[in-house]
Amino acid sequence: MKSEISPTLLTTVITGGWVLAAATPTALAQTQTWSVFSPMGHTQLTLRLADPGEATGQPTGLDRLYFRVEHGPDDHRATVIKESPLGLLLTGENLLDGLRFSRAGMPALVTERYTMPHGKRRNCVNYANRLEVFFVSQGGLELVVELRAAADGVALRYRVNGDLDTPVQLESESTGFALPGDARLWLAPSDTPTTYAPAYETYYENEIPVGTPSPTGRGWSFPVLFRTADSAHWGLITEANLDRNSFGARLAGEPTDGVYRIRFPEPEEGLGTGDLKPTFRLPWTSPWRVILLGDTPEDIVESTLVNDLSEPSRVADTSWIKPGRVAWSWWSDQPSPRDGAKQKQFVDLAAEMGWEYILVDANWTIMDNGNIHDVIRHAKEKGVGVLLWYNSGGPHNEVTEKPRGTMANRATRRFEFDLLKQWGVKGVKVDFFQSDKQNVIQLYQDILQDA
Structure with a gap:
């Protein structure tokens, strides 16, 4: 395993080789890349701004964001999430196409100790590296992508800043997870709304191939467990720090080319009450999109990354909270x-x-x-x-x-x-x-x- 390192800004990539300089907003034809590593270098989360080009059927010159995830020591490193899409569409605001790099914040080490009155362990340590990368939309809004890498996984989230007088609605989230084609997954089909559902009570489909459609046609519920073909890398996809400005996410039921994209709830949920798409005022912060990582299933079970990423309790005195049988x-x-x-x-x-x-x-x-x-x-x-x-x-x-x-x-x-x-x-x-x-x-x- 690597010795401890700080998160690193990878260099701008130009066709033909690496340019040994921090990423800067230059020609549209170039790709710009940033990475953050866990403190011991075991996990890596890479963000890339690139022109999708004609290969993906998208207009050239409209840069989009992508990410990928690698896991393992140098001699056994693997890409566990292939290049995957990012981006948002708000009412009247495009934070998907045509983004321009603005600046990258200074890499920072996160060190936090906290106690829990219940759960996997009482004394917890949040130890990770973080990096914020700033972009500007065609309409002038600022999109910040915050990256986090810890020994037990990686996470990213969006922040949207801007001076808008009225609330905005999230029309779509393009975040997806491109799993290796030979991976195996444990997936719970999302419920068809009924009197007693959705209730997260469907049985998991065990060790199914990437691309298997959801039998309910309603997508797949979080969390999603996966392993690589050689069982050397395990992961769990979920979310963290969900607040009142968002929705409970799931994944689309029929992935395209192995990419499982974020999906909204069903319109019929809650007897049709409530808006399908969340509404909020700026500035807005999304929930974390989280990928727990480990060498074994035990590593996934023992992880506290979801708690680490969530806001601390607002209850100052927790002595009255007493878990029990x-x-x-x-x-x-x-x-x-x-x-x-x-x-x-x-x-x-x-x-x-x-x-x-x-x-x-x-x-x-x-x-x-x-x-x-x-x-x-x-x-x-x-x-x-x-x-x-x-x-x-x-x-x-x-x-x-x-x-x-x-x-x-x-x-x-x-x-x-x-x-x-x-x-x-x-x-x-x-x-x-x-x-x-x-x-x-x-x-x-x-x-x-x-x-």
Whole structure:
């Protein structure tokens, strides 16, 4: 493995050879390239601005952005993501074709230590190299592509800067992932919207060839696991730091030439509520497009890169957040949350096993053989915390299970949370969001903020 190095600006590439100088905006015919390496040099993310030319059926003279990813030590290095497209189209603004290089920021080392109250490990280290490259669109907007490379993967995201008085809409995102043709993938077909879907409950298609179409015709859900043909390199494609200004992404179901492109949610999701395409004001930052990398599947499982890339918690005091094991009756007896006596039995089970919580699932508001207050009192006597189920609907689902109608409205939601705090309830499970559109992503975050 290489000794530690800083991220490096690769040189401008001109037909016929390398020019040993930093990339500068010169003739349209030349290709401009920038790379960032992980601190130990094991991963490499390369960004390229180039004229697609007639070979791809695109007009000449309209430069586009591409990226590729390499992984492994010098003696066993492989391209795990081939040259893949980047770019955005906003309402009235083209950030795909005809981009001009403006400048590149100084390479920087990211070093951060943080703790997590739950998850893979308590003490985490975010150690990576980053590089920002600035471009200008034909309409005058600034597009910044931020690159990040760590030992366990790479990531990139967009920032759009400009002086626009009105909100803009994302019409399309051209980000794609060109996998090696002989790679094998583990892919979950995206759901066809129904009363209870999308719910990320479809089974994965295991070790399928690149180019296999999604059986649902709705694309492939994140995350996507892949390996190279020799099983020497493993990767997982996903996203990180999704906020209220974007949507939950997936990949197109029928890749073109092995390129899996970002795809919007389905129009029917959430009973058709919410705009399909996200709207936001500038400046805007996209979620990270993330590729975890490793020599084995274990490396993928152990990675904390998604957490590393996400914003730190805004909760200053996290001492009240206490993860724990849960006794959950619905799993084996779906009507049981309506039976107070059965819930007390599961409280006793949790106490006997030393588990921290009981989860009382759907329809606890119409309980027989006692009520929820009896269960809460019994749990308190046994030293077991109580978690309660809630329906997130709202107009975005037609699921009738109760309690319903308290989570989709801020005033009723905050009233309900205050009530639960008075009762001594420790937490909630909120269910049936049924959509990855921006309005439902915002609902997720509103619920978390109010909690």
